[in-house]
Structure formats: C-alpha cells, structure tokens
Amino acid sequence: METLRHVVLLVHLVGFALLFGAWAVEAVNRRYKVTRLMSYGLLIAGVAGLALAAPWGISYDMNYVKIGVKLVVLLAIGALLGIGSARQRRNGSVPPALFWSIGVLTLVNAGIAVLWR
Numbered sequence: 001m002e003t004l005r006h007v008v009l010l011v012h013l014v015g016f017a018l019l020f021g022a023w024a025v026e027a028v029n030r031r032y033k034v035t036r037l038m039s040y041g042l043l044i045a046g047v048a049g050l051a052l053a054a055p056w057g058i059s060y061d062m063n064y065v066k067i068g069v070k071l072v073v074l075l076a077i078g079a080l081l082g083i084g085s086a087r088q089r090r091n092g093s094v095p096p097a098l099f100w101s102i103g104v105l106t107l108v109n110a111g112i113a114v115l116w117r
C-alpha cells in the first residue's frame with residue numbers, strides 16, 4: 001500500500017514537471033502562450049493529487065487545510081489555462097500577467113507542498 005502511494009506521488013510529480021516544464025519552455029522562448037502539455041500536466045497532477053488527498057498507505061495525520069489550499073490554487077491555474085486558451089484563439093497569445101501567473105501559481109503549489117509542514 002505504501003509503495004502504491006509512492007507510485008501515485010511519482011505520477012503527481014510527473015504532472016507537476018509537465019506543467020512547469022511546458023510553461024518554462026514558453027517563458028525562456030519569450031512566448032506568452034499556453035499549450036496543451038500544460039493542461040495535461042495540470043490534469044495529471046490534479047487526479048493524482050486527489051488520490052493522495054485520501055489517507056491511505058500512511059501512518060500520520062494529513063494536513064487538510066494545506067490540501068484544500070492546494071486544490072484552490074490548482075483550480076485557479078485551471079481557470080487561467082481556460083481563459084488563456086480562449087484569448088489565444090482570438091489574439092494569438094495571452095496577456096503577460098496571465099502567463100506569469102500560471103508559472104508563479106504552479107511554483108506556489110509546489111512550495112506549499114514542500115514547505116508547509
């Protein structure tokens with residue numbers, strides 16, 4: 001059970017890596033664009049995160065406030081990706097503030113995961 005939880009955590013981290021990596025590629029190329037890979041990463045991180053939010057395969061209490069905050073941040077990133085792709089279809093790119101918010105909020109969620117004990 002513990003091993004399975006670690007596998008799900010690995011999937012969760014792959015989702016994070018895809019989302020942040022896809023965003024970083026656009027950022028270093030100075031393109032204010034949202035891509036499908038960002039949405040796939042968010043979906044993978046979200047589904048695996050929800051599976052990890054249930055207390056199985058662990059012997060300690062979970063911090064549900066922290067998990068709730070992470071869920072809210074994930075929904076905010078999802079909304080930005082949705083708004084971004086609609087704007088992109090119309091204008092060819094997304095507003096810089098929206099683009100940077102996606103990367104910052106992704107890092108914020110990783111920071112909450114690692115630093116909030």
Ligand code: HEM
Nearest residue numbers: 016045046049050052053067070071074106109110113114
């Ligand atoms: C963009 C969104 C997200 C990012 C970047 C992210 C990032 C991370 C990272 C880096 C870890 C590893 C922390 C560690 O093991 O010390 C982690 C663990 C975890 N995440 Fe997320 N996460 C996201 C969304 C979510 C969501 C939406 C949920 C639940 C609703 C969630 C629930 C969890 C749980 C429960 C763990 C701990 C797993 C364990 O120790 O068993 N995450 N997350």
